[in-house]
Amino acid sequence: MTTANDFAQEHAERFRQELIDFLKIPSISTDADYAAEVRRAAAWLADHMRDIGLSAEVIDTDSHPIVYGEWRNAGPEAPTVLIYGHYDVQPADEADGWDNDPFEPVERDGKIYARGATDDKGQMFTHVKAVESMLKAEGRLPVNVKLLIEGEEESGSGGLTQFVTANPDKLTADVCVISDSSMPDINQPVIIYALRGITAAEIHVSGPAQDLHSGMYGGSVHNPAQALAEIVAQLHNPDGSVAVPGFYDDVRPLSEAERAEIARLPWSEDAWRSITGAPQPWGEPEYSLRERVGARPTLEITGIGGGYTGNGFKAIVPAEARAKILCRLVADQDPARIVEAIKSYVQQIAPPTVHVEVTGSIGAPAVQVDIDNPAMDVARSAYEKGWGSAPVFMREGGSIPIVGVFQQALGVPVVMMGFGLNSDNLHGPNEHFSVEMFHRGINTAIAFLREIAS
Amino acid sequence: MTTANDFAQEHAERFRQELIDFLKIPSISTDADYAAEVRRAAAWLADHMRDIGLSAEVIDTDSHPIVYGEWRNAGPEAPTVLIYGHYDVQPADEADGWDNDPFEPVERDGKIYARGATDDKGQMFTHVKAVESMLKAEGRLPVNVKLLIEGEEESGSGGLTQFVTANPDKLTADVCVISDSSMPDINQPVIIYALRGITAAEIHVSGPAQDLHSGMYGGSVHNPAQALAEIVAQLHNPDGSVAVPGFYDDVRPLSEAERAEIARLPWSEDAWRSITGAPQPWGEPEYSLRERVGARPTLEITGIGGGYTGNGFKAIVPAEARAKILCRLVADQDPARIVEAIKSYVQQIAPPTVHVEVTGSIGAPAVQVDIDNPAMDVARSAYEKGWGSAPVFMREGGSIPIVGVFQQALGVPVVMMGFGLNSDNLHGPNEHFSVEMFHRGINTAIAFLREIAS
Numbered sequence: 001m002t003t004a005n006d007f008a009q010e011h012a013e014r015f016r017q018e019l020i021d022f023l024k025i026p027s028i029s030t031d032a033d034y035a036a037e038v039r040r041a042a043a044w045l046a047d048h049m050r051d052i053g054l055s056a057e058v059i060d061t062d063s064h065p066i067v068y069g070e071w072r073n074a075g076p077e078a079p080t081v082l083i084y085g086h087y088d089v090q091p092a093d094e095a096d097g098w099d100n101d102p103f104e105p106v107e108r109d110g111k112i113y114a115r116g117a118t119d120d121k122g123q124m125f126t127h128v129k130a131v132e133s134m135l136k137a138e139g140r141l142p143v144n145v146k147l148l149i150e151g152e153e154e155s156g157s158g159g160l161t162q163f164v165t166a167n168p169d170k171l172t173a174d175v176c177v178i179s180d181s182s183m184p185d186i187n188q189p190v191i192i193y194a195l196r197g198i199t200a201a202e203i204h205v206s207g208p209a210q211d212l213h214s215g216m217y218g219g220s221v222h223n224p225a226q227a228l229a230e231i232v233a234q235l236h237n238p239d240g241s242v243a244v245p246g247f248y249d250d251v252r253p254l255s256e257a258e259r260a261e262i263a264r265l266p267w268s269e270d271a272w273r274s275i276t277g278a279p280q281p282w283g284e285p286e287y288s289l290r291e292r293v294g295a296r297p298t299l300e301i302t303g304i305g306g307g308y309t310g311n312g313f314k315a316i317v318p319a320e321a322r323a324k325i326l327c328r329l330v331a332d333q334d335p336a337r338i339v340e341a342i343k344s345y346v347q348q349i350a351p352p353t354v355h356v357e358v359t360g361s362i363g364a365p366a367v368q369v370d371i372d373n374p375a376m377d378v379a380r381s382a383y384e385k386g387w388g389s390a391p392v393f394m395r396e397g398g399s400i401p402i403v404g405v406f407q408q409a410l411g412v413p414v415v416m417m418g419f420g421l422n423s424d425n426l427h428g429p430n431e432h433f434s435v436e437m438f439h440r441g442i443n444t445a446i447a448f449l450r451e452i453a454s
Numbered sequence: 455m456t457t458a459n460d461f462a463q464e465h466a467e468r469f470r471q472e473l474i475d476f477l478k479i480p481s482i483s484t485d486a487d488y489a490a491e492v493r494r495a496a497a498w499l500a501d502h503m504r505d506i507g508l509s510a511e512v513i514d515t516d517s518h519p520i521v522y523g524e525w526r527n528a529g530p531e532a533p534t535v536l537i538y539g540h541y542d543v544q545p546a547d548e549a550d551g552w553d554n555d556p557f558e559p560v561e562r563d564g565k566i567y568a569r570g571a572t573d574d575k576g577q578m579f580t581h582v583k584a585v586e587s588m589l590k591a592e593g594r595l596p597v598n599v600k601l602l603i604e605g606e607e608e609s610g611s612g613g614l615t616q617f618v619t620a621n622p623d624k625l626t627a628d629v630c631v632i633s634d635s636s637m638p639d640i641n642q643p644v645i646i647y648a649l650r651g652i653t654a655a656e657i658h659v660s661g662p663a664q665d666l667h668s669g670m671y672g673g674s675v676h677n678p679a680q681a682l683a684e685i686v687a688q689l690h691n692p693d694g695s696v697a698v699p700g701f702y703d704d705v706r707p708l709s710e711a712e713r714a715e716i717a718r719l720p721w722s723e724d725a726w727r728s729i730t731g732a733p734q735p736w737g738e739p740e741y742s743l744r745e746r747v748g749a750r751p752t753l754e755i756t757g758i759g760g761g762y763t764g765n766g767f768k769a770i771v772p773a774e775a776r777a778k779i780l781c782r783l784v785a786d787q788d789p790a791r792i793v794e795a796i797k798s799y800v801q802q803i804a805p806p807t808v809h810v811e812v813t814g815s816i817g818a819p820a821v822q823v824d825i826d827n828p829a830m831d832v833a834r835s836a837y838e839k840g841w842g843s844a845p846v847f848m849r850e851g852g853s854i855p856i857v858g859v860f861q862q863a864l865g866v867p868v869v870m871m872g873f874g875l876n877s878d879n880l881h882g883p884n885e886h887f888s889v890e891m892f893h894r895g896i897n898t899a900i901a902f903l904r905e906i907a908s
Contacts, residue, residue, distance in 0.1 A: 030766030091768055097664055155766055182670075196669060200767055209731025210551055211882035214780050215650060215852030216636075219694075219752035220726065220743045222736035225777070226755045229686035236680065240673075272674065277663025282676035282807040289674045298673035301680045302770050303761030312484030312609055313654055313778050314545055315852075316756050316881050323679070324767050326668050353736040398669030398769075427770050428665035 007137035008129060008442045015129050015442070016112070016435065018048070020105045022087075022121055023114040029064050029088035029155040038064045038151050041087050045149060052132040054147070061159025064088060064151030071131065072144040079452055080144040082173035082412060084402065085124025085180060086153035089116035090427050097429035110435050117433035119426035123179040123419045124149060126438060130445035142453035146173060150402070153180075156363060157402045164402070165409050173412050175375040175452060178403070179441065181396055181418030182426075184267065186437060189383045189391040191376065192416035196297070197329030197366035198399040201342050203231060206320040207354045211307070214315045221317050222353035225306040228321040231356070234349050235299060235325075240283040242299045246341040252331040254295050262290050265394055275423050293397040298328045299342075328399060335362045364401030373413040378451045383417065385451075386444030391417070417444065461591035462583060462896045469583050469896070470566070470889065472502070476541075476575050477568040480557045483518050483542035483609040492518045492605050495541050499603060506586035508601070515613025518542060518605030525585065526598040533906055534598040536627035536866060538856065539578025539634060540607035543570035544881045551883035564889050571887035573880035577633040577873045578603060580892060584899035596907035600627060604856070607634075610817065611856045618856070619863050627866050629829040629906060632857070633895065635850055635872030636880075638721060640891060643837045643845040643898075646870035647825050650751070651783030652817035652853040655796050657685060660774040661808045665761070668769045675771050676807035679760040682775040685810070688803050689753060689779075694737040696753045700795040706785040708749050716744050719848055729877050747851040752782045753796075782853060789816045818855030827867040832905045837871065839905075840898030845871070871898065 092102035306321020308314035339360030419441035760775020762768035793814030873895030
């Protein structure tokens, strides 16, 4: 008899082609201009779920739609697995340094290059293909499954949060599994037990009513691009710590035990250097590199702009300039309080010679998952069988805001078993996903469903 | 007999329509993508010169072409007037706040709105129409004229400088007249006797080899947008003076007499506020507003950019960021020395955690014109007769680099008689030119040619 793993291997080529078709849809959730494409991706995924034997629906929210699929014929005694993922992606523009159109996937050297390849279309799709392989090869699943795939993970998960909070009964499960994270090396899988929170703000500086001729008014007007730089330069202290008063007030201190565990993870300065390409490390000197990105809160300028930055130059005093800020938060920091702290500090340092506005969008707090839950053992075993290596447990610097909501609203243990590589360059140009990891991920997802049933 | 002034009035409508046709050509010289449009504008203007009875040619340079037209039948005894102007324009994008496509001119409330309307297509065209009106109405000009209209005033005048330096004999003249400046009020014309110099630089900060995921690397990498802000914030002192060491070393001090003269010009803080729209004045406290923009050197950030500034947000540490700098210089400052001072200061303050590159493009030194030249009296009289008001003499904050070249290479007195208004918003959105000033300018240009002959 053909096993699900055999089936997955026999249909590897088709699975990859389906993923490529899915990646062609530019489902950018952070830009309203792409709303129709996000909807098209949702419809594609729901159709695909129906094709492989699930019942599926597209559920509207106040923002982008959710795709919900289920197969519940394993019987009331069998456990129920909630599989979460997201089908939306970050913005991507070929001009940012891509070697191909980010929405015309290219397979090269065993990797698929496309926006969303690893984050999260590719990783999420491993579960869809695991379910298909079991259904097609074995006629049934050993567990009930609920697939909850959202379309706005990259833009705050507002609609999903509302849906989960309003419909806990529909989503009842024994365990929730998420593949939206990565490992340092293909032979060193990782299970995440802590995620940072996130919150965003934007500083807008305006001065003259419109761009002014720099020869006629420069020197008499506080240049908004200069004033913005002066404000941004005061957001960090010279040692790399965040200068916003109150920013660290609620941070739960790292225990010595945790610091020792973090120190055991393989992440040398050389590895950091070869992945980032930056000339030398930067940041809070009293914390290690790994601590800075996983266990400490940060404030990043994700974008800055004002005036003319095209070819040549324009002899103006620009009318305005803006900077986008994204903070990663750790346990016990309140996103709303951080936004308020930023707003009040920026207004306090804002000079009277320009207008300064700060808007904030409150994200999600950090979360920490209980390592002792039995589902964690199942996940460990699934990696050993399906991936071929035992995982380590670690903190993750990134954020998956919905995890906190699952914990709170559904009371379900969450297992974060990522199938990506740290060097996949998610969110940047040339994002990619290893074909081998795609297929190992399918086998690991199959193993997880099998193990959780036994 | 019809006078040139009668002719200009009878054909006012056609003159305006011709200017509008000319303004439709997006002859942006600072952006290589528009090179063909610059060339199209040159061809249009040369054809137009031929149509009105001049001989004309398009002269290639290493950069954009020059349009040269002449009429030399006034006889060897008659003086020769060199008319300079430029047909190239600043960049313009409707999205910058224009109420119309900047290259689809709109006439509204007695003004023509289009990029280049006042700077300099409209002002320069007054001379073309003055020449046409005299030729058509009177059959001849009282002087010989040479029209030298360049296509790269907004991008450094490199080709023209080379041409003027190499061909002084072709351009021999008794006086040079330029209309590329403005007045505070339609009834207060101004003759410029000093212009600031100009020089440009660009700071490029890079760090990671590509955009990085802010959750995975933020806090361990010196964010290039932040590092750039930290550098830009150190370019000025808290009192608004430029912090670059050596910047003021060669500045010729303002005499008390000059300061008194500057203080007599009408330019209240209220007027400054209503034109700029900025909340309050800024800049070197020991100098008046008018001194800051006309008699002191400045360093402006004309553009800053890095990371993602579109709709929504992108969770990245950007790979790079850049700022464009434009300096206005006063008498005795050397543009090359200023560029070197900026480069060396920025490298000195650049942190080792990022790569910092500074490129400079050397512009032109400041110039000062002799007020006692007889041509200045002719210009004063031309304004009285053609415009209807007597002009004042003043310093100008802007730069017309070629004036220094005319002085040096041709030894010709330069008369800067502008026909624009300070509020025309040149270089910004909704640049416009008053139709009444266009026609008064034609009459003033006619009066100038008549008076210079007598």
